[in-house]
Amino acid sequence: MSRVEIGLNDIFCPESIAVVGASSDEQKERSGWTGTLLNSGFKGKLYPVNPKGGKILGLQCYPSLAAIEDRIDFAILNLSPAFVPKALEDCAAKKVKVVHIFSAGFAETGTDQGKKLQAEIRAIIDRTGIRTIGPNCMGVHSVEGGISFANLPRKEGPSALVSQTGAGAARTILYGSRRGIYFGKAISYGNAVDLDSPDLVEMFAHDSKTKYIALYIEGVKNGYALFRAAKKCLANGKALIILKVGSTEAARQAVTSHTGALAGSEQAWEAFFAQTGAIRVSTLEQMVEQLVALQFISRVRGRRIGLIGRGGGPGVIATELCEKANLRVPPFSGALRAQLEKITTASAGSMIRNPVEVGVGRVGAQQGYVDAFKMIAQSEEVDLILTHLNPEAFIIYGGAPEWLNDSISALLGVFKSLPKPVALVLPPGETVESKDIVERAWDRCLDEGLAVFRSYESAASAISKLADYSEFLERV
């Protein structure tokens, strides 16, 4: 039978959810799915199911799915794997639209028993057309739907996350939340016996709320379907960022024992990226940092970086990291240098060649800092200005929080009016005095829409990939 047609709302905004395999021990179920859904603010109808019946966390508990009179939109199966096929049959009989098989113990174990159980599930899906997420996964995180698999930040944002791994999804959501990146919808889909990355990416490609789609993938059964979904993202103006693991032999083997997936050939993946313009990253953190670049910088017209900041050594290191990341740090023309010379004193140890060290000194940012931004941005010599402030500086210069606060104010006061994009590198404070001051500075920048990175490497990598992506969009 053909699969039931579903859309994002069926996955992320069901009106009724059954928790099949809710514990009869209320204390236990508080941290189980019933408690988790209550905590995450689910506003629809919630039906715990346990043969013992009774009440759980103030809710009527049903002895079986069939015993529930209402319609069930979504079911979560939290059962020993051997009981999953029967429960899935019950869901099909009840006409549940989407089933999240939370249980693990299927093909990923590599055992005959696990593989056989997964084949049974697959046969039920093929026969009944019921749609399933998993098995072996955390399922849905949906701000609008009031659903989450954990106590995670809940704020709408233009990014969606499709992740084969559950722990990785949680990490990405948390890591993003401190960098201005919020996932209104996220899904961990595990072994992907039915719903797989192509289905999910395709749905997000048509979602008006989604501008960026982040995908963590270990393997995919139908590579061509993912290719088509990626092309759809491109056609619809959605950026697709992919962390594809399994490019080394041991990682390929680890993938198989994690979700039972086949990692696929590295060559095929390279062709995939070259043709779809999808942005390839290597870690979950890079995935988030790429979203920062997309959301806060959007596009760059080229690879020429103007570096402004405090500290000659850091400026030199930043130059080298930019160049190693395939960006350029061109020496400024004589005309631009002559302009910059007017706002600094060459005798003060400042550099004006690019990198530029000007206008941030012992007392914090001075007018020269702002003027340098204007001069460099108005020249045709760079495509983006990357500025760096070191939290150490205000400790070196006597420990006044004003040092950083004033510099950030100067930066925020000027960056929006410039004809070139700007990004800031501001590493975490490492001391008791500097930690909170730096965190507040990050928040101020993010609130104003300024891209902040915590290291030169992460900034250089994200900006370089943004340049690749911008070039790809020019070509297609």
Place this chain on the structure above:
Amino acid sequence: MSRVEIGLNDIFCPESIAVVGASSDEQKERSGWTGTLLNSGFKGKLYPVNPKGGKILGLQCYPSLAAIEDRIDFAILNLSPAFVPKALEDCAAKKVKVVHIFSAGFAETGTDQGKKLQAEIRAIIDRTGIRTIGPNCMGVHSVEGGISFANLPRKEGPSALVSQTGAGAARTILYGSRRGIYFGKAISYGNAVDLDSPDLVEMFAHDSKTKYIALYIEGVKNGYALFRAAKKCLANGKALIILKVGSTEAARQAVTSHTGALAGSEQAWEAFFAQTGAIRVSTLEQMVEQLVALQFISRVRGRRIGLIGRGGGPGVIATELCEKANLRVPPFSGALRAQLEKITTASAGSMIRNPVEVGVGRVGAQQGYVDAFKMIAQSEEVDLILTHLNPEAFIIYGGAPEWLNDSISALLGVFKSLPKPVALVLPPGETVESKDIVERAWDRCLDEGLAVFRSYESAASAISKLADYSEFLERV
């Protein structure tokens, strides 16, 4: 005239210091050198020098160096560059052993005037034999000597820092202090008109308190002297870590405008590293992380990593990052897997092939976690165990700090008794709840001597370079 012979004590433990160019404005001098030295706990005799005389910060201020009756071991020149040559002559006349020229505005400006002034200084040094640090640098940080150029952590440790850049030195000292790495002695030496990296490295090569020498270098006048100093480190059992910038064209140009140095050919530097066993890093942060590997792990016998941790996705990503960093994550033998199978249930979604996901679950670390360490460490199948704990896990599992605390306790309880080295990857907490808990966990590990890294990349990079270094030591 030949240079005056000096040793580390002359630089780092002078008994008397003159601050030439102390401000007569007491408020200003509070954050100037006189105030900075008082704050950093200098216990010797301190002599501010200013033509106006009077008193500064409770100290007698002298109108000139010559007016001081006592011997002066060390002088700091904080003057406009044009006044530096005359002051240096005065220092030579007074038989000051070491002069730190803090002032900038010399060859690094690229101006004729700056180059001429630097040549004048050089001529005075050549004629009088006086020893100088700088110009254009922050100078000395010495815990024993009670000297620092900023409000930096003061704790003795086996690491010494030789840095051409001042801002970089401060960052490295601060970054290290949160990772168990303390620099008893550090020096920023700027344009190196006299004392250069070979002199400083050579001195530390003979220092009984120093086991590790970290060097940030933009260029060196006498490459062969540095080669000999590096060989001396090798002969004396001191590890040398070098961040050599200027390997790309723009970085080379930036170097010249920062400290006036010539970066040298990349090829020559490659030969240097191959022959001295010095460990090459790309950022100041990597420099510190390499010190973590050296200080807490010391040596590894090979490149085979056993990965234990929570989260299948993170395990797969860690595998890939290790392999890309030239480490190996070998699949375990059937015999070892059979052992591991006994302490986990394959149906629980755990992986036992390497990476291993076992014994850390919803309630924190269980006996299985400890047992897995023992089994893997006792096998001959790995050279180091890298374990990873994600701060997100305890948020996912209900937010109890015990989750992490128990896991750390389990780890600290077992790691010392194992026949293989162990390292932990524990990323910073990104939420209000998790941040402090994670920081306390880091501190517990460092106190017990366990290497902690904050990302897989940094761990993989540092361990791989440690393996290179260990192999080099086997060969020589």
